[in-house]
Every structure is written in C-alpha cells, then in structure tokens.
Amino acid sequence: MTIELSQWHAVRAAFSEVGGRFADAVENAPDPHARAIGDWSVVETAAHVGWIALVYTAMVKGDGGPLPLPLPELEEPIASANIETVGAMNDIAMTAYPERDPHRLAERLRADIAEVLRASSDYDPEKPIWWLGGSRVPVAGLLAHLVNEMSIHGQDIARASGTPWRIDPAHVGMFLELFFVGMVRNDVGRLLDYAKPSPRRIAVEFRSDYTAPVVMVLHNGGLRVTEPDGTADARLTFDPAVLVPMMFGRISPLRAVLSGKVRVGGRRPWRLMEFLRTVHMP
Incomplete structure (x- = not known):
C-alpha cells in the first residue's frame, strides 16, 4: 500500500479539527471531575x-x-x-x-498538536516513526493514532458532560488503514510478544467503505498484510465508527x-475470535 x-492531507486536517474539538470539550x-471512563475523570x-x-x-522528529x-x-516502558x-x-x-x-490541558494540547503538524509538514507520509515496543509506524499513521484517541476519548468526555459528540467514520478509518495496517506492513516490534505463538494460520479480511480491503494473516506469532483473494477464513465488513x-x-x-454495521462472514468465521484473542487493542 x-x-x-x-x-x-486528510489525516493532517483531521488531526487539527478533532484536536480542536477535543480541546474545546475539555475546556468547556x-x-x-465527572467520571468519564473507568476510574478516569474528564x-x-x-x-x-x-x-x-x-x-x-518528540517521536515525530x-x-x-x-x-x-x-x-x-x-x-523504558515505551521501548519494552x-x-x-x-x-x-x-x-x-x-x-x-x-x-x-482543564484550561491548561486544552492549551497544552493545542500547542502540542500544532508542534506535531509543524515538525511533520515536509515529511513523506510513509516515513517510519519509532513507536511502542520497537514497532515502526508511518508518520501518517502516528497522526491517525492520536486522531483516534481524541475521537474515542472525546466521546467519553462528551457523555460525562451531557454534550453531543460525533465519531467520523472516515477519521477512525484512518486509524485502521494508516496506523494499524501501516504498522503491520512496517514492523510490529514486540507488541505481540505476550501471546503464545500458534501454528494455526488465521486469515481475516477487513472491508469497509472508508478503507482499502486487506487481509491480516496471523501465523506462528507473526502478523502480516496481504491482498484479498477470496480465501480468508473470516471476513469482517464494517462501519469504522x-x-x-x-x-x-x-x-x-x-x-x-445487531446494528448491522459489523458483519462477520467467510468460510470459517469462528476463527475471528481466535484472531482477536491475540490481535486486540490494549
């Protein structure tokens, strides 16, 4: 890919737009101190x-x-x-x-978003950036990761505040395509080292209106991306939002x-659960 x-250009625009909305939600x-998610307040x-x-x-530089x-x-915690x-x-x-x-948090966030955009303005979007566990993420994926963090946690804060918040499927689709797939194409580092490698090959196809179709293959503890060829064990068709x-x-x-916006199909759809036990979000 x-x-x-x-x-x-799209992920940079989303980075600025979602960052501004998130900072406003915090400040307003x-x-x-209302509970937002788990034990965390706003x-x-x-x-x-x-x-x-x-x-x-720092990472972007x-x-x-x-x-x-x-x-x-x-x-050290990030490196390991x-x-x-x-x-x-x-x-x-x-x-x-x-x-x-809240006011200083919003101010600092706006400044850090501006600095990331400034530092990366002339970059090739595929420039690899060192990330957690020695993984490598394209710089476009680094921005997409923070767009996703702000999208998800912006909703947490909005719910605690009783205010509306929309997660844009195109924005979180960037997280899947630029960050997740981008990292797998580069190097996942030690991120999957916790899992016991399985000799079973599991292939899962991901399809949505907002991302290019890809197949993720998990085999012997390794994860790689291939093009769809109709042979995936499970097929996940979804709305990223x-x-x-x-x-x-x-x-x-x-x-x-039940919403109809996440559908599972394929020849062996039950293997999706085994895949997700290893390849999941923290």
Whole structure:
C-alpha cells in the first residue's frame, strides 16, 4: 500500500479539527471531575490524551529509533511495551504528566498538536516513526493514532458532560488503514510478544467503505498484510465508527453485530475470535 498525498492531507486536517474539538470539550466541560471512563475523570482522560500528544512531539522528529522523550520516565516502558503492558505504562504516564487543570490541558494540547503538524509538514507520509515496543509506524499513521484517541476519548468526555459528540467514520478509518495496517506492513516490534505463538494460520479480511480491503494473516506469532483473494477464513465488513469503538470496549460485540454495521462472514468465521484473542487493542 502506498499512502497517497490526499490521505496525508486528510489525516493532517483531521488531526487539527478533532484536536480542536477535543480541546474545546475539555475546556468547556461543566464538571471537570465527572467520571468519564473507568476510574478516569474528564481531566484525567484529557491528561491521558495530553501525555500522548506531548510524547508525539518528540517521536515525530525521530529517525526510526529510540530517542529522548519529554517524559523520561516513559522511555523504558515505551521501548519494552507490548499490548498487555500498556495499562501499566499508562499508570506511569499519568503520574509523569500531572496537569489536571482543564484550561491548561486544552492549551497544552493545542500547542502540542500544532508542534506535531509543524515538525511533520515536509515529511513523506510513509516515513517510519519509532513507536511502542520497537514497532515502526508511518508518520501518517502516528497522526491517525492520536486522531483516534481524541475521537474515542472525546466521546467519553462528551457523555460525562451531557454534550453531543460525533465519531467520523472516515477519521477512525484512518486509524485502521494508516496506523494499524501501516504498522503491520512496517514492523510490529514486540507488541505481540505476550501471546503464545500458534501454528494455526488465521486469515481475516477487513472491508469497509472508508478503507482499502486487506487481509491480516496471523501465523506462528507473526502478523502480516496481504491482498484479498477470496480465501480468508473470516471476513469482517464494517462501519469504522462502530467497529473501532467496539475494539476499545465502548460498544459490545453483540450490539455492534445487531446494528448491522459489523458483519462477520467467510468460510470459517469462528476463527475471528481466535484472531482477536491475540490481535486486540490494549
């Protein structure tokens, strides 16, 4: 897959637009200490997004390897991360990034978004960026990851505040196509090291109106991307604005399927569950 210039412009525009909406939602929340998601309040949820944006101001300037971060406490946890250790890394980050004032959180986020856009303005969108666990993500995917974080957590904050929030399927589709598929095409690093490798080959086809169709193949602990040829075990047809929140626990799989916006087919659709036990979001 080649990342087109139009996709680069689109993810940069989404990065700015969703970032602005997210910052506004934080700044205007009627109760900054209302519960937003899990044990996190509105401002704690904003701080989670804030530390990621701050770290990305450094990551985006790297040359594909580990580099000093503005939160040095995170250098080792990020370098050694796999999907199962992300929660512990988040705990460290929430202590290392202590800001909880909603106005300062919004101001810092806007500044960090602007810095990421400035630093990457002349980049090839496929430039590999060093990410968690030694994985490599195209720079367009790095931006798409934060767009997704702000989209999902913006909804958490909006629900806590009783205000509307729309997750744009095109925006979260970028997360799947530019970040997730982009990382698998480059290098997943140690992110799947927690899983026991299975000799069973499982191929899952992903199709939506917002992403190019691809097949993910899980085999012997490795993950790779191939083109669809009609032989995948399972076929997932989806609306990204339903599938992605489902992947992050905001919508139950049953509700997603009953909505008709996540459909499972293929020759051996039951193998999708085995695939998702290994390839899942933290």
